[in-house]
Amino acid sequence: MAKILTTVGFDADDTLWHNERFFHLTHARFAELLADYAEQEHLMARLLEAEKRNLGHYGFGIKGFVLSMIETAIEVTQSRVPASVISQIIAAGQEMLAHPIELLPHARQAVEEIADSHRILLITKGDLLDQERKLAQSGLGDLFDGVEIVSHKTPAVYTEIFARHGEGAARAMMVGNSMKSDVRPVVDAGGWGVYVPHGLSWEIEHAEPPLGAPRYHEIPDLSTIAQLVRSIG
Structure with missing residues (x-):
């Protein structure tokens, strides 16, 4: 199947x-x-x-x-x-x-486990050189099938990325700590948006969750993301 x-x-x-x-x-x-x-x-x-x-x-x-x-x-x-x-x-x-990079709890395990069964991408905003430095220091770079460092995260951007790297947004998921950048635009594009809250957040990244959207999920940390991916099929 x-x-x-x-x-x-x-x-x-x-x-x-x-x-x-x-x-x-x-x-x-x-x-x-x-x-x-x-x-x-x-x-x-x-x-x-x-x-x-x-x-x-x-x-x-x-x-x-x-x-x-x-x-x-x-x-x-x-x-x-x-x-x-x-x-x-x-x-x-x-x-x-x-500043040296410090991985969040469960980050490596989550990426490694999902990489065994799915195509995985890193999709991030920010300065190109700084984001490349962080990725290199993280030790996770070789696990990703693609890396996208973008100026904005919008439904159109996600639609284009997931079409180019996969089978489109309808068969894709985005995992992140920003409701505004990582969750809502992917749900609007037809994909799954998974919110992983972080204790600190930038006011500019605030947005209301898409409550009621069937493809919206919230998990406490990355320890359960692989299980969620498996449950979707």
Whole structure:
């Protein structure tokens, strides 16, 4: 009997390895650097506004985040931010780009187990060089049948990827920690969307779950994803 589900895509950041916690640590460092100029809550709100404005210019990733921090520092200090503070912001970004990869629990086992029976893809957003570095350090690279580093995750993007790498979205699944990027667009494209919540999340990635959609699933962690894949057939 032909398989119903043939292709499984995995998100990378905060699905297979830690990522958002490094942004939170840098947020705290940024607040300390600008403490003489702005309260933390106000500063974080201004930073989020800058990140939203700049997504169309810089895309997702650490480099765009650093540029948004610099822009915010200039704004809240009315262009009086010391060069030493700008230098420390840049250094914080460089530390993020050099941070070793740490896999999330069950990530390797989940990818290895599903790779034995299905075509698996890595589908992630972000800076090309940084995502390639993370994948190389993760030790998971050889397990994937394809890697897609994209600017946006939309139903059209998933439809194109799953048509090119498999038998279309109707026979594909996407697994990730972002309801907005990893789950809803795949369900809208006709595939399975599996939400794996992460303790930390970026406000920009928030979306309501597609409750009632028959191909929507939520699991507590990656320990049960292989069982879910098998149950679909």
